[in-house]
Amino acid sequence: MTAGLVAMVQMTAPKFPDVSTQDFTTKSADGAEISMRWFTKTGSTKEAAVLHIHGGGMIAGNVDLTAPMVSQLVSTTGVPFLSVEYRLAPDVRAPKPVEDCYAGLQYLAANASKLGVNVDRIGVMGESAGGGLAACLAHYAQEKGSLAIKKQILIYPMLDDRSMERDPHIEPFAVFTYEANATGWGALLGDAVGKADVPAIHAAGRMTVEQAKGLPPAYIDVGQIDILRDESLEYVGKLSQAGVDVEFHLFPGQPHGFEMLAPQSDATALALQQRAKAISSL
Numbered sequence: 001m002t003a004g005l006v007a008m009v010q011m012t013a014p015k016f017p018d019v020s021t022q023d024f025t026t027k028s029a030d031g032a033e034i035s036m037r038w039f040t041k042t043g044s045t046k047e048a049a050v051l052h053i054h055g056g057g058m059i060a061g062n063v064d065l066t067a068p069m070v071s072q073l074v075s076t077t078g079v080p081f082l083s084v085e086y087r088l089a090p091d092v093r094a095p096k097p098v099e100d101c102y103a104g105l106q107y108l109a110a111n112a113s114k115l116g117v118n119v120d121r122i123g124v125m126g127e128s129a130g131g132g133l134a135a136c137l138a139h140y141a142q143e144k145g146s147l148a149i150k151k152q153i154l155i156y157p158m159l160d161d162r163s164m165e166r167d168p169h170i171e172p173f174a175v176f177t178y179e180a181n182a183t184g185w186g187a188l189l190g191d192a193v194g195k196a197d198v199p200a201i202h203a204a205g206r207m208t209v210e211q212a213k214g215l216p217p218a219y220i221d222v223g224q225i226d227i228l229r230d231e232s233l234e235y236v237g238k239l240s241q242a243g244v245d246v247e248f249h250l251f252p253g254q255p256h257g258f259e260m261l262a263p264q265s266d267a268t269a270l271a272l273q274q275r276a277k278a279i280s281s282l
Contacts, residue, residue, distance in 0.1 A: 016071040018042045026107040028087075029099040035085040036104050037063050038115070039070050044078035048121035048282035049112075050153070051105050052083040053137070055128030057176070057184035058097070058158070059089050066127075076272070077279045080117070081125075082108050086133070089187035094202035097188070098136045102144070105137065109147050123151040123216075123282045128176065128228075128256070129184060131157025131220075135204035135235070138215050143201065149216040153278050156222040156256055160205025160231040161185040161193050173225045176256040181227060205231050212242035219247045219278035221271060223254030249274055 022038045050073075054066040063083045070081050084104035086097045105124070112119040126134035131154040138152045158181070166178055185193050185203070192198050200207040218239055222232040229250070239246045251258065251267045259268040 014068070014072070016068075016075040019071040019074050021067075024082075024107065026103050028096070028103045030096070032087065032100070034087075034100050034103050035063070036107065037067070037083045037085075039067075039074045039081045039083065041074050041078045041080070044080070045116075046078045046080065047116065047118040048079050048123070048150070048279075049108060049115070049117040050079055050081045050279060050282070051101065051108055051122065051124045051134075051137075052081045053086065053101055053124070053126035053130035053133045054083065055126065055130040055158075056088070057180050058129045058132075058188045059184055061088075061129070066130075069127075072272075073276065073279060076276045079279050079282060080115070089184070090190075093190055094188050095136075095140070097133055098140050098201055101133055101137045102140055105141065105147055105149075120148065121150050121282050122147075123153055123279070124149055125153035125155070125279070126157065127155040129158045131155050132159050132204060135159060136201050139200045139204060139207065139211070142214060150282050151278065152216050152218045153275065154218060154220045154232075154235075155275065156226050156228050157204075157220065157232060157235070158184065158228055159203065159235055161189055161198060161203045163205070163228070163231045164194075167227070167230075170225045170227055170229070173255050174227050175261065176227060178227055205235055207235075207238060209238050209241045212238045212244055215239065215242070215244050217245040217247075219275070221249035221251065221274065223251045223256060223258050225253065226256040228256065247274075247278065 024036045054061045063085050086100035109119050124134040141147050236248045
């Protein structure tokens with residue numbers, strides 16, 4: 001998802017008066033202060049929660065831009081979200097963005113009682129670059145072994161720095177372009193892009209089937225004419241081979257960020273319904 005596209009949608013996005021927000025801060029692994037925004041629905045008693053990670057190709061985007069999208073999901077499901085203002089590449093390189101997101105996850109778990117959250121019912125969710133970082137976060141949390149993620153909800157996720165081969169059936173319709181994908185990965189990984197030793201906590205698509213074992217159940221959706229389609233399919237396959245429960249939706253004829261481009265379409269209605277169902281299952 002590009003920041004420009006999200007900004008365009010934000011200008012015309014409906015308001016959700018039943019959703020209120022509160023801002024918090026926490027410290028990342030290197031001591032950097034990380035801002036977060038807590039979204040809750042008035043009157044909701046849901047004990048689950050979602051740590052949300054915005055998109056923007058690893059180099060753009062912020063919590064403000066995705067606030068309308070998050071508010072809609074919170075209003076629909078009643079499940080509160082904590083959105084993390086992770087640091088962007090190239091100002092930082094991997095794994096700093098994932099460490100920032102993990103700091104948000106730690107904050108949510110540490111303050112679960114105060115926020116009315118069941119620490120065993122926390123999911124992670126992101127779109128595009130945010131989906132890729134959410135997948136990396138699942139690996140990172142598994143390595144740390146201290147926080148259990150209930151589910152990973154990955155929306156057209158940016159997973160693999162090696163996925164640069166152009167598909168002539170997709171390229172004319174690419175909202176998120178091959179050039180933008182290469183720029184984002186280059187900013188995040190630097191000279192390591194495409195090399196053999198990139199770990200899954202830097203680019204989740206690098207995981208092996210063995211590394212996938214024990215990861216949280218996943219919900220993944222992507223459009224058929226999205227350049228991130230094939231890496232999503234490969235990720236679904238690895239999760240499935242590792243025995244991880246995975247729900248996958250491929251939306252025919254849809255590009256990257258299709259729900260923002262065509263908010264009234266049948267595909268958008270179905271995608272939002274399926275995503276809300278995944279969130280509500282936490």
